[in-house]
Amino acid sequence: MPDFSPAELAAIALSLKVASVAALASLPFGIAMAWLLARKRFPGKALLDALVHLPLVLPPVVVGYALLVVFGSQGAVGAFLAERFGISFAFRWTGAALASAIMGFPLMVRAIRLSIESVDRRLEQAAATLGANPWRVFATVTLPLAWPGIVAGGVLAFAKALGEFGATITFVSNIPGETQTISSAIYELMQVPGGELGIWRMALVAVAISLLALLASEWLVRRQHGRRGEGDEP
Amino acid sequence: MLSLDIQLRRGRFEREVRIEDSARVVALVGPSGAGKTTVLNAIAGLVRPRSGRIEVDGRALFDSARGIDLPAHRRRVGYVFQDARLFPHLDVRGNLLYGRHAVAEAGPRFELDAVVALLGISALLQRRTANLSGGEAQRVAIGRALLAQPALLLFDEPLSALDQARREELIPYLQRVRDEVRLPMLYVSHHPDEVRRLAEAVHRLD
Numbered sequence: 001m002p003d004f005s006p007a008e009l010a011a012i013a014l015s016l017k018v019a020s021v022a023a024l025a026s027l028p029f030g031i032a033m034a035w036l037l038a039r040k041r042f043p044g045k046a047l048l049d050a051l052v053h054l055p056l057v058l059p060p061v062v063v064g065y066a067l068l069v070v071f072g073s074q075g076a077v078g079a080f081l082a083e084r085f086g087i088s089f090a091f092r093w094t095g096a097a098l099a100s101a102i103m104g105f106p107l108m109v110r111a112i113r114l115s116i117e118s119v120d121r122r123l124e125q126a127a128a129t130l131g132a133n134p135w136r137v138f139a140t141v142t143l144p145l146a147w148p149g150i151v152a153g154g155v156l157a158f159a160k161a162l163g164e165f166g167a168t169i170t171f172v173s174n175i176p177g178e179t180q181t182i183s184s185a186i187y188e189l190m191q192v193p194g195g196e197l198g199i200w201r202m203a204l205v206a207v208a209i210s211l212l213a214l215l216a217s218e219w220l221v222r223r224q225h226g227r228r229g230e231g232d233e234p
Numbered sequence: 235m236l237s238l239d240i241q242l243r244r245g246r247f248e249r250e251v252r253i254e255d256s257a258r259v260v261a262l263v264g265p266s267g268a269g270k271t272t273v274l275n276a277i278a279g280l281v282r283p284r285s286g287r288i289e290v291d292g293r294a295l296f297d298s299a300r301g302i303d304l305p306a307h308r309r310r311v312g313y314v315f316q317d318a319r320l321f322p323h324l325d326v327r328g329n330l331l332y333g334r335h336a337v338a339e340a341g342p343r344f345e346l347d348a349v350v351a352l353l354g355i356s357a358l359l360q361r362r363t364a365n366l367s368g369g370e371a372q373r374v375a376i377g378r379a380l381l382a383q384p385a386l387l388l389f390d391e392p393l394s395a396l397d398q399a400r401r402e403e404l405i406p407y408l409q410r411v412r413d414e415v416r417l418p419m420l421y422v423s424h425h426p427d428e429v430r431r432l433a434e435a436v437h438r439l440d
Contacts, residue, residue, distance in 0.1 A: 126319040128306035129278050130333035130382040137307075140332075144323045 004201060010177050011185035012205055018093055018181055019161035022101040023154050026108060030153055033105075034112035035138070055167075056106040064170025067099055071171075095172035096179050100161030107160055108153040115149020116142060148221040155217035159210050182206050236260065236386055236418050240276055240286030240296070244269055248284065253437050259412055259419045261433030263426075268439040270422045271316075274388045277420070278313045279306035290386045290418065312384030312417075316391045318371040320363040326374050327359045333382025344380045344415070352414060353377050353407055369400040373407055380415060387411075389421045393428060401428075408432055 004012070037049055055063050071078040073090045081087045089095035119142050127137045143150070165183040172179040174188060186202045189195035239252045251273050253260065262270050275281040277288055277295070285298040294302045295309050320329050330346060350356045353373040358366065366374065372392050379387060392408070393401045405428070412419065412432060423429050429436060 120319075122315070122317075122319055123321060125278075125280050125306070126313070126315065127321075127332065128280070129309075129311060129313040130378065131307050131310070131335060132333070133305075133307045136335070141321060 005198070007176050007180070008185060008198065008202060011180050011182050011202070014093060014096075014177075014179075015162055015181040015183075015206075016209070018096045018100055019158045021094075021097040022104060022161040023108075023158035025097065026101040026105055026157060027150070027154055030105060030108040030112055030157070031143075031150060034109045034116055034153075035142070037109070038113045038116040052109050053106045055103050060103065060164070060166025061170045063102060064099060064167035067095070067102070067167065067171040071095065071098065089172070091172050091175060091179060093172075093179055096164075096168045096181060097161075099167040099171045100164040101157070103164050103167050104157035104160035108157040111153035111156055112146065112149050115146040115152070118149075119145045151217050151220045155213050159213055162206065162209060162213075236277070236288075236290055236420060238273075238277065238286070238288040240273075240283035240288060242269060242272055242276060242281075242283050244272065250286075251439065253420075255435050255437065257433075257435035258416070259421065259432065259434045261429040261436045262420055262422045262439060263424060263429060263436060264439035266424065270439055271390055273439070274313065274390050274420065274422060277309075277386070277388060278311045279304060279309045293385065310383065310385045312379030312382060312387045314372065314375050314379050314387070314389045314392050316394055318368075318375040318395075320366070320371055320374060320378070322363055324363070325359070326355065326361050326363065326366070329363060329374055330359075330377050330381055332378060343383055346381060349377045349380050352410060367400070368396045369404045372396070372404060376407070376411060380411075384417065387415075387417050387419045389419065389423075391422055391424070393423070393425070405431060 033052060037045070037052070067089075069075055071081075071089045073079065073082060073088065078089060081089075087094070089098055123145070124137050124141055127141045128134075132140065162181075163183060164181075165187065168179070168181065169184050169187070174180050174184040176185075180188070182202050182205060186199050186206075189198045189202070235256065235258070237254050239250070239254075241248055241250050249269060251269070253262075253273075262273060264270055272281060276283045279295065282303065283296065283298070286296070287294065287299070288296040290311070294300065295304050295311070296302060320326075321332065324332065330349070350359070353376060355370070355373050355377060358370060358374065363371065363374070376392075389408075393404060396404065409432065421429070421433055423432075
């Protein structure tokens with residue numbers, strides 16, 4: 001590979017950090033939401049389901065603007081978090097992670113929900129008759145059996161975060177070293193003449209990271225299946 | 235001893251089921267669709283009767299008049315399902331020990347070694363559940379239910395998924411369980427032969 005400029009390296013490192021934090025931090029919420037949608041019946045469920053899917057269909061710039069309004073330094077939640085906990089999202093990499101997490105959330109929830117729905121409820125019932133309370137049933141039966149979908153959901157969210165552009169740039173702008181990810185670096189390179197080589201370099205890096213993530217998840221899922229299905233009867 | 239008197243909803247109909255029997259091992263028989271499995275599910279806490287009362291040795295599991303409805307995990311009802319329902323992500327030992335956190339008031343009554351010997355499954359302990367034959371899977375399921383220290387055992391046609399030879403293989407184990415664990419049992423079946431060889435009393439649902 002040709003040598004990367006310091007700004008390009010910073011963008012790559014930042015993209016990895018933002019995508020990892022976005023995927024890992026949203027995973028518990030994704031699992032909880034997926035379980036709620038897969039296993040519970042309650043009024044307003046259809047509305048909640050639609051809200052979760054909203055980032056998938058809204059223009060990303062709308063999501064970014066909404067984040068700016070709510071989590072910006074003047075926003076209701078943003079001001080509260082900054083004052084009480086010293087957590088700030090505006091124009092910081094944490095804001096990029098938040099924006100990516102929200103954009104990837106529907107994909108994550110979909111994958112995990114499908115895998116929770118495919119867990120045989122009769123096994124959960126059997127666990128309950130063996131004295132397991134609902135938490136233990138979830139932790140020892142539902143979660144391990146839904147594991148492939150959870151890995152897939154995490155990887156999807158990671159890959160989506162890597163490619164996120166619109167909401168991120170709207171919310172936290174494009175500041176080299178702080179909020180400039182691979183996507184926004186490519187965008188900036190496109191604004192200047194003679195940036196083609198840099199664009200290619202960054203694009204290849206994006207392809208390589210995404211491929212690695214997908215291969216890694218495939219490997220994890222296979223390993224789990226292998227352990228379980230060893231010598232399956234026909 | 236099991237004593238129950240419940241109203242169950244079955245589609246648009248309602249039916250009453252009463253079982254008061256001093257016999258320890260009761261067979262529940264009747265045509266398919268009569269609601270035998272629903273009765274077991276109601277006892278285990280997997281479906282809620284419309285109203286009524288379910289007691290095991292004087293302990294109320296469900297009593298609509300007194301507002302009692304214990305959740306399934308607190309009923310101490312061992313349930314052996316038609317289809318074994320072993321956990322596919324655990325090996326045989328993991329399945330057997332799954333209910334070990336269930337606490338019995340008087341300390342554990344059934345220990346792993348004794349249950350394994352009773353059911354003849356010591357050679358299977360390290361096996362994956364996918365490799366078990368139907369009869370082996372049912373023996374593991376019975377052991378798993380016993381090790382959760384139940385106060386009552388339910389059997390839902392445990393032989394129906396097996397061929398004749400496997401049935402003959404499993405029946406002696408069921409007889410041993412019946413004779414050695416001394417728990418109240420409710421055994422659903424539609425095989426008169428099975429019922430004759432296992433149960434002390436017969437209750438018919440129509």
